[in-house]
Amino acid sequence: xxxxIDAVRGDITQSDCDAIxxxxxxxxxxxxxxxxxxxxxxxxELLQHCxxxxxxxxxxxxxxxxxxxxxxALKARWVIxxxxxxxxxxxxxxxxxxxxxxxxxxxxVRVGARSVAFPAISAGVFGxxxxxxxxxxxxxxxxxxxxxxxxxxxxxxxxxxxLAKFQRxxxxx
Ligand code: AR6
Numbered sequence: 001x002x003x004x005i006d007a008v009r010g011d012i013t014q015s016d017c018d019a020i021x022x023x024x025x026x027x028x029x030x031x032x033x034x035x036x037x038x039x040x041x042x043x044x045e046l047l048q049h050c051x052x053x054x055x056x057x058x059x060x061x062x063x064x065x066x067x068x069x070x071x072x073a074l075k076a077r078w079v080i081x082x083x084x085x086x087x088x089x090x091x092x093x094x095x096x097x098x099x100x101x102x103x104x105x106x107x108x109v110r111v112g113a114r115s116v117a118f119p120a121i122s123a124g125v126f127g128x129x130x131x132x133x134x135x136x137x138x139x140x141x142x143x144x145x146x147x148x149x150x151x152x153x154x155x156x157x158x159x160x161x162x163l164a165k166f167q168r169x170x171x172x173x
Contacts, residue, residue: 003150005141007166012156013041018113019068019078020156021104023121026060026083028053034119034158043073053081063091064099066107078111080104084122094136097122101140108150115152120162130162134169 012020012034022038025031028050030039039046049069054061061067066082082100085091100121108116118137122128134155141153157163 002147003153005138005153005155005170007155007157007163007170009158009160009163010156011037011158012117012119013037013074015117015154015156016075017115017117017152017154018076019080019108019111019115020071020074020076020117021066021080021082021100021119021121023119023124023126024061024081024083025086026057026062028057028061028081031125033124038074038079041074042071042079045070045072046079050081064096064103066100066103068107068111068113076117078108078113080107080116082121084126084128086125087122087127091126094132097128097133097136098140101137102144105141105144105146105150105153109146114150115154116150117154117156120155120157120166123162130165131168134162134165135172138166138169138172 068078068080085096123130123133155166
């Protein structure tokens with residue numbers, strides 16, 4: 001058996017998945033976009049877990065890395081922190097974005113999650129094209145060696161436009 005991979009429109013903070021992935025920044029102290037929404041919904045306790053994680057990364061959390069912290073007030077049991085490449089800073093390597101998805105799935109399996117929800121990492125403030133994010137995300141998830149240890153990988157998109165892009169990527173083999 002391998003995980004079902006799908007895409008829905010919605011707010012990832014309301015996801016029923018065991019783990020939700022946060023598109024954070026290397027400072028890990030919260031921000032706008034999905035990061036801000038997750039911090040608001042999870043409550044202030046999340047920030048303390050972020051501080052503990054940050055203490056291990058004095059030079060900043062690396063682009064493409066992933067680490068799970070407790071979901072606090074969220075339905076999700078874990079928030080997996082990852083940092084996408086920032087196109088506005090010249091971070092244009094698709095491998096860095098693919099690493100966010102692949103490493104987040106590895107981390108989800110490591111903590112025992114069976115279902116994982118992803119936002120469109122780097123498709124907001126970090127300036128990547130939505131179609132490109134969708135293609136890279138779907139490809140990285142399909143290639144993941146841990147897919148057989150998960151039941152569901154769900155992309156949760158904030159707009160119909162982005163949902164259509166992910167649906168297109170999912171319909172292409
Ligand atoms: N649920 C699902 N998707 C959402 C939600 C939500 N509640 N809110 C926003 N999105 P962004 P990035 C979508 O900018 O490009 C932050 O300040 C949003 O519409 O959140 O990786 C961090 O602290 C977009 O499609 O993440 C970093 O500094 C997608 O999530 C920086 O932004 C990603 O947009 C990271 O930028």
